[in-house]
Amino acid sequence: MAAEIDIAPVSGKGDLNAFIELAYTLNASDPNWVPPLRADVRELLTPGKNPFHDHARVQLFLARRNGRVVGRISAHYDELALQQPPEQGMGPGTGNWGMFEAADEPVAAALIAGAEQWLRDQNMTRVLAPISLSIWEEPGLLVQGFDHAPMLLMGHNKPEYRGWIERQGYAKAKSLYTYDIHTLADGFPDLINRIVASGERSSRITVREVDLSRFEEDAAICIDILNQAWSRNWGFVPFTEAEKAYGAKKLKPLILKGANMIAYVDGEPAAFMLAWPDINRKLKDYGGRLFPFNWAKLLWWLRDPDDANFRVPLMGVVPKYQNSRMASQLAFMMIEYIRRYAVGSHGAHRAEIGWILEDNQGMVAIADAIRSRVNREYRIFSKDL
Known part of the structure; x- marks a missing residue:
């Protein structure tokens, strides 16, 4: 007879430690899994440190079999997501689960059932998952691209998870793609170069680097554009003022002069694009810990990353110029x-763009035009409760 699986809420420091550590245990043999920093995971899950918890309710669960921890899951809902239009993916009654790890399919089934019941008890009527914890962190389950490690702030999971989730009655809601540019030094096609040159001749357009001496102000400009640009996108949830400040503080160490841009049209902020060095290449060897010596190694590398690859995680164009030639020209x-800077200053040979919604025609067209290719697909699933 199979041993009974017990699903219980996380309670106390010991349970939280077990919740965090399980990912390192279950993924230890996967050469493409990048151990996140334990301190970052703990901060993500801690009310008072991560401002997501100011407008969300989160319950963590552990699965045990014969007293041993064999799975974990978070069940949560976001009050701001509940206020979004249902046709954009979120909306009233939509809860989530995430932070999902399971030793086998029976454990997965028990965890998902436990998360679903908690969401029903909170009057949720539908699930979008996995989302860990918000749409801005690690949304979706990896379903394509297991043969290489993800770049920073993108997830990696066991291929088996997809079948385990689908067999619990989940269907695809949306796919998110990342795009790989593998020959940065070669530059972009002539058509793109002509579009860039045309923009440089325009008296209406100004593009400048994010200014580190006024970083908080520039970060606010970027997030304000983001909130406008993405407001009609599937899955959108706006950033709060606290999240703007928190995000700026967390991301400042990744901001390199020349890799982050704000574009103006007629003197008004119109678009932005961020590119960060892929610290996962370093974190892969750190085992999820910065102390006692890894913090110094990472900070030293971030001062002037050598042979660095870059990820473009976010860009946006204000609605006024979306679906226009101006939008693509600014992009x-x-x-x-950013390409010139990454290649010239840091020897970059590869970059990644995304994630991009599968039906975001404008961004997909831009990715295709610069000869990038889909290298990973993440899938968000849905189920009615």
């Missing part, structure tokens, strides 16, 4: 300037 100008 091509910023990405070309």
Whole structure:
């Protein structure tokens, strides 16, 4: 007879430690899994440190079999997500689960059932999952691209998880793609170069680097554009003022002069693009810990990353210019300037763009135009409760 699986809420420091440590245990043999920093995971899950908890309710669960921890899951809902239009993916009654790890399929089934019941008890009527914890962190389950490690702030999971989730009655809601540019030094096609040159001749357009001496102000400009640009996107949930400040503080160490751009049209902020060095190449060897010596190694590398690859995680164009030639021109100008900087200053040979919604035609067209290719697909699933 199979041993009974017990699903119980996380309670106390010991349970939280077990919740965090399980991911390192279950993924230890996967050469492409990048151990996140334990301190970052703990901060993500801690009310008072991560401002997501100011407008969300989160319950963590552990699965045990014969007294041994064999799985984990978070069940949560976001009050801001509940206020979004249902046709954009979130909306009233939509809860989530995430932070999912399971030793086998029976454990997975028990965890998902436990998360679903908690969401029903909170009057949720539908699930979008996995989302860990918000749409801005690690949304979706990896379903394509297991043969290489993810870049920073992208997830990696066992291939088996997809079948385990689908057999619990989940269907695809949306796919998110990341795009790989594998020959950065070669530059972009002539058509793109002509578009960039045309923008440089325009008296209406100005593109500048994010200014580290006024970083908080520039970060606010970028997030304000993001909140406008993404407001009609599937899955969108706006950033709060606390999240703007928190995000700026967390991301400042990754901001390199020349890799992050703000574009102006007629003197008004119109678009932005961020590119960060892929610290996962370093974190892979750290085992999820910065102390006692890894913090110094990482900070030293971030001062002037050598042979660094870059990820473009976020860009946005204000609605006024979306679906116009101006939008694509601004995007091509910023990405070309970032390419020049990444190759010239840091020897970059590869970059990644995304994630991008599968039906975001404008961004998909831009990715295709610069000869990038889909290298990973993440899938968000849905189920009615």
